[in-house]
Amino acid sequence: MICTNCGRQINDTAAFCPGCGQPVSIQSTNGSSQPTGGSIGYSPRISDPAFASYAKQNNSWSLIFALIIAAIAIIGFYIYGERSSEMDNPQALYIGMVIGGMFILIALFQILGRKRDKDWDGIVIDKLVENKREKKYHGNDRDSGWYWQEYTEYSVVIRTQEGKLHRVSDRNNTVKFDYYNIGDHVRHHGLLHSLEKYDKSRDTIIFCNACGYLNDISDDKCVKCKRPLLK
Template structure:
């Protein structure tokens, strides 16, 4: 039989705050106010934190899980979520396409009007109708970009695949330091790549610079589903995860939440 902690007998009700803290510390948790408020320990430095805290106020370490109420424990499930059929996703796509069109249309109008005025005033040695033609060309380019973005979302398909590899590479690139093309410096960066092969055999890659969040989120062998329109991936097994990415706007959320705090779409957990 395991001895009772700090001289407390089993089935004995502690009566003082000191006894409450002594018993709770053995369990890795601090209870105060008669057990009404729970605390947890930072996994990195051991500082006292409110139960369910996401980050340590002392060292800044992200907390993967908690003891006590279980707020930090994974509530993800095994299997693809049926919430993908929620009307919120269709509304999100509709709004995204609409705002893409509005934004591109606004830029096109600004380009046409701006170059027309420049041609009328002779700014930069430009004259109409040549200046107007340039504005129409640039405006048309903005509209074409928005059109192909919307078309790409509509044509993207849903497919299943598996994570086949994860690669980390140290690279460097040129970064401009002035107006002249020869004014640049070399900048080192880390490239994180997650390679996915669809069930049809096609290879896909998720590439992120200087951020290993997605790299650590996916493991080799994970089954994933690419959702058409959203162009995002959903893991099949989310039972061990503490975070989840919104499949609409890609915001990183806590696995315990049901909807994305940024766009309001359901989290596919």
């Protein structure tokens, strides 16, 4: 068999080209064999219009939320300036406008970052378990003292075809850590900012690429957001 991407001769049973790393088409030699999990290969369902609609809706809600917070900040500081003896308007109003503008700018940068996110393919090269700690304060009053809170960070390290490293990490949660194995080929979908495994044939669970909700591999659509599952 020949790789259609780079032209290299590869073994008929290979799932990926050893030269360029691209997945190759795999056909079962036993017509009666049924997979116990999902499919082998990246799902063509990523082209479903439901995903583009979800991404657009997500960006819209981010901007609407930022506008609401900005309005609250502006109105709140204006009222504070009218009723407080410590600060008068328009100084208080200007501060509210600056804070509100910051929320809007943050939302716009987030939306722009999502739109610039590109697809890429990679492979899981390592899995890390790290015991860490962070400073926490007793209540909302920092004068009441602080303490160290310990946690365990579970990380999956992915190397792209360009050689860049990406890390998927969770605190005190091993679900994604157990879901990925070293050697797994994955694809990052820039539209949804999520990962898809190439080989899902042995999986019993699957993460929704839209909202990230954990589903059973037998489900056709996400039980939470109703978008198609890439299985």
